[in-house]
Amino acid sequence: MRIRRWPLLCIEWYCVRVDRSQLLKGLLDIIVLRVLETGDAYGYEILRRLRGSGFDELGDASVYGTLRRLYRSGHLSTYVQPSESGPNRKYYALTETGRKHLSGMREAWEDVSAKMQALFDSPKGQP
Amino acid sequence: MTDTPQGAADVAEYRLAVERHLADLPEPIREDLLNGLEDHLTEVAADREPGTTLEDLLGRPEAYARELRETAEIESEGRRDGFWRSVQAGLEPSVTWIRAKTEQYTASAGVGEAGEFxxxxxxxxxxxxxxxxxxxxxxxxxxxxxxxxxxxxxxxxxxxxxxxxxxxxxxxxxxxxxxxxxxxxxxxxxxxxxxxxxxxxxxxxxxxxxxxxYGPDYGQSFVADFEDPNEGVTNIYPYTEDGEPLAGVYLFDQDGNPLWIGDPDACDRLHEDPFGAEGYSDEAVPTPDPLEEGSYDEAEYGYLYPLCDSDPWPTDEASGLPVPEDSGASGPTGEQATEPVDPGGEQSTAPAEDSTPSPEPTE
Structure with a gap:
């Protein structure tokens, strides 16, 4: 599955790690917003969901930094809920602005992705 | 996990370590990141398995901070204008060098990382x-x-x-x-x-x-250290209006306090006692008697001038001493006035009583 989505990244194992990490940095916003579209979550829970989806390269700092940046931009809101297993947790939720932002980014991504796929599928690199 | 003091300490320590590596971030972004970081780390710590540390879960603080900075700078790079970006880029090698040297300095002293120290x-x-x-x-x-x-x-x-x-x-x-x-x-x-x-x-x-x-004495010495009006004066050579050299002279100000001018230590050859306890008669100073019962109070009269025993008296050419217009009427000739005088010799007798200043010390 990964090979189909990231064909170039599977030439060498170590190249995969590095390139995926750099690619993912540009996609952090859409990744985090998409996770929160499926349901509110606190910081570490978002990371766990992402790891469950195969984004092993993403670190907690990347997720936390992205959450704070999206919050400052008004794409996210927060609320605190008590936890049974420990201290209160700060949950992040998508705002209306965030939903619009995600929608726009998703369209852009699908457009770019389709064009990239066509580019790679073309025998001589011609679209 | 963070209910324990140790857990809270781990979180605080990790946060501080991260903070040290975020010093170059723009203020609002750093403020926002750090304000919420401790709560976030507390959540992470609450989810960790017993026996694991935050470093086990999140990696070393510097790596965490680097990742955090990269994420935050996606936005900040766009906001920073060209001038400040170029300033930061220009200073970066120096800052990096200073940081490296600081680390070396503290490490070589055996106190670990500079930030930790x-x-x-x-x-x-x-x-x-x-x-x-x-x-x-x-x-x-x-x-x-x-x-x-x-x-x-x-x-x-x-x-x-x-x-x-x-x-x-x-x-x-x-x-x-x-x-x-x-x-x-x-x-x-x-x-x-x-x-x-x-x-x-x-x-x-x-x-x-x-x-x-503290008092007048402390005040005088303190002021003298910084704004001595007689700075550079090393000795005093008193003369009468006739050009007659005077030796064995005490100097007082308008309040009767002694004037401490010159430095006995700077003399090539000093009198036996710069205060005149032994070397001079004190007849010129009427009250109180400085030699009474041997309890001479040196601070009360100050130095006896001239201070030094071996310095030559200044000539009129050098000092601009008044030279009588008519040598016959008003006193000694210019030659007499300018001739070097040995303060300890015959000419160093105390002046007549009526020509000597008679201050009345206030104390």
Whole structure:
């Protein structure tokens, strides 16, 4: 599955790690917003969901930094809920602005992705 | 997990380590990241397995900070204008070099990382800040009575004990403030640090100038150190209006205090006693008798001039001494006035009583 989505990244194992990490940095916003579209979550829970989806390269700092940046931009809101297993947790939720932002980014991504796929599928690199 | 003090300490320590590596981020972004970071780390720590540390889960703090910075700078790079970006880029090699050298310096001294060492020094700074606050208050309270109390108290350990007792609550408050400010944002902590610097400066400033309040003697010596009106004068050669050299002279100001001009130590050859206790008669100084019962008070009359035994007396060409217009009527000739005189010799007799200043010391 990964090979189909990231064909170039599977030439060498170590190249995969590095390139995926750099690619993912540009996609952090859409990744985090998409996770929160499926349901509110606190910081570490978002990371766990992402790891469950195969984004092993993403670190907690990347997720936390992205959450704070999206919050400052008004794409996210927060609320605190008590936890049974420990201290209160700060949950992040998508705002209306965030939903619009995600929608726009998703369209852009699908457009770019389709064009990239066509580019790679073309025998001589011609679209 | 973070219910335990150890868990909370781990979180605080990890946060501090991350913060140290985010110093170059724009203020609003760093503030926002750090304000929420401790809560976030607490959540992470609550989800960790027993026996694992935050580093096990999140990696080393510097790597965490690097990742955090990269994420935050996606936005900040766009906002920063070209000028500041170029300034930062220009300074970056120097900053990196300074950081590396600082790390080497502390590591070679055996105290570990510079940031860690700075953190260990913080309580010391807090204590100093508290002492400065106490010193300032002490000065403000005792300022009015300082002329009376300090000369007495400074003689013993009493002053130190009084100050130590008084300083205890101030040091406690400073320590408390320092511990609390660890949880605050970088902006507030910088404000507290700036206040501390000002406080230390103000707290120590009064004591730097305090000697001038101790009394006339302290004041004179203190002022003389900084604004001596006779700076550069090493000796005094008194003459009468006739050009007759005078030796064995005391000098007083309008209040009857001795004028301390010159430095006996600078003489090539000094009288046996620069105060004249042995070498000169004190007939010129009528009251009180300086030699009474051998209790000569040197501070009461000052030096006896000329100070040095071997210096030649200045000539009229060098000194501009008054030369009588008519040598027959008004006294000695210019030759007499300019001839070097041995202060210890025959010519160094004290002048007539009616020609000698007769100050009446106020004390």
């Amino acid at each position: 700075r953190r260990k020094l913080k309580p010391g700074w807090w204590v100093l800040r508290g002492l400065a606050a106490a010193a300032l208050v002490y000065y403000l309270i005792a300022g009015g009575a300082v002329l009376v109390t300090l000369p007495v108290l400074s003689e013993g350990i009493v002053q130190l004990l009084v100050f130590a007792v008084m300083a205890l609550p101030f040091v406690w408050l400073s320590l408390r403030l320092g511990a609390m400010s660890e949880q605050w944002g970088i902006g507030r902590r910088r404000l507290v640090a700036l206040g501390g610097v000002v406080l230390v400066w103000l707290g120590l400033l009064p004591y730097a100038t305090l000697p001038s309040l």
